[in-house]
Amino acid sequence: MGRYLLRRLLIALPSLLGISIVLFTILALAPGDPFGELASNPAVPPEVRLALRAKFGMDDPILLRYFHWLAAMLQGDWGFSFVSRVDVDTLIWQRLPATLFVIGSSQILALLIALPVGVYAATRPYSLFDQIANTFAFIGFSLPTFFTGLLFILVFSIHLDWLPFVYRSDLAATGWRWYWEEFRQAIMPIAVLGMFQGASWTRYTRAAVLDVIRLDYVSTARSKGLREGKVVLRHVLRNALIPVVTLVALQVPAIFGGAIITEQIFRVPGIGSLLISSILANDTPVIMAVTFVFACLVILFNLIADLLYGWLDPRIAYR
């Protein structure tokens, strides 16, 4: 397992490098000048502007600029926010926990929906339950997260007045009260994201279990006299999860996309809403850094998927 993990890590590095090249190319190709603001500012004399350009290496050849930029990123020197006058990495470290909390909880919720429903539907194919679950799954992943979010606010915040629709990071309460308030404000963003993911995972799980459940080794397990529950959980589910993990890993970028929208709707102070606000404020260093953080998160989650693979199918890990 250790060697397997090392190998996956070594494969992750080139993708990180690839993403950094893509990011840098986009920035380098983009029209407009990061010093455009200075150029239009009459208080900055042209000599100063040229000196600044030389200092930041703006006139160097592109390959040299890329390596400078990469070295700075690796050393944790992510620049300085134009708008909030804070180092970019401090800003991101402040915002990251909220994002990870919302994404992590929603993925757990999605699993809690998808696994039982998908397995139960697949063990009774074309039953009433299966058809209802299928229809709901279709509706679930056809409802865009921004619309579900608004619907939730409309129903639970405006009509029923049960839940707050603005996420606050500075809750006044303490102790149990704090946990309760935190739970109340987090429940809608988590539910919106979790239901969207859960709907498509339900379909994957159902299809994968359906593929596995009629295989001979499952009949063998049954004929040994194992209980049906044990057959499904230990024999069927473990093999069925292998293709599901592949599909989930492919969807990781989409999960982060959904998280950005959800954070924006419920004003969760995470890096997604940071990205949107810095785009609206033309804060280029923050935009670049947040995009890079999202790329790293995608790769991190793909690594976790690889580890799950190794656990589900030891043949992969020991090859």
Place this chain on the structure above:
Amino acid sequence: MAGSTPASLTVDRGAAREGLAPQVSPALDAWRRFRRHRLAVIGAVILIAMTLAVVLGPSLWKVSINDIDFTSRLEGPTLTHPFGTDDLGQDLLARMLYGGRISLAVGLAAMMVAVLVGTLIGAVAGISRGSVDAALMLLTDLFLSLPQLPLLLLLIYLFRDALKGLAGPEGGVFILVVAVIGGFRWMPVARLVRAQFMSLREKEFVEAARALGATTLRQVMRHILPNALGPVIVAGTITVAEAIIAESTLSFLGLGFPPDIPTWGRLLYDAKDYLDIAPHWALIAGAAIFLAVLAINFIGDGLRDVLDPRRVM
């Protein structure tokens, strides 16, 4: 016993009937199988109705999309305004019809970009072995692990002004949105096409064509590609739905089309501040996006049964 539970009910019934039925053309057979998929037919009817509405609607419903009328702000549905009005008293039916044109057009155009790029890359990778194939698949994997929405936002943020100057505010953003959305959706198509090419190029009929002296290009265009298109059509259908959602997402975040162009996502973005006093506004725009996406997904599911019976996901 392996796989004795059919991937889909309709496929199996179709297969059972094929033995008995007299010779029918493949198109008729496909239509018969599609017709048996009830939800797909409903989806097709909804989508055709929506397309007709947005194409013909503006010439039948001759209310301007930007007639401001402060005496009827934020009205619910009435006879004069069947979908109600927004915060400036503009007629929502007219705006929905106009915006639907853009939303659906972006979906279709982005799908075409994705399918063209994906087919090209998948075909080149699938027909050439060795390093070209490996390099193209590396590119595909790289694109699959890119964080799409942040990059989409970054690209639009950086290139919006330049393209606005080139092709006008509406056209520039349209080209940009279509190119960027399509540019991030081609990977599944490329993988599908490559897999199809890998298996098809070893089949006897391709070997026969090769033996008869057909050039590689002719083998691909005449023999391999037509047989590989089934799954591509299915993936393309789903891509339309994804592209519509992607465009609505951009507009919803306030970063898509300019504010005066009422795409469905933009309507939802404007409506979200009036949820408490004018919920009809957000509900109508959101329902339109939802219905279009649901209909397309149902059609895709039906087409999958018709064209790609083995795959179930």
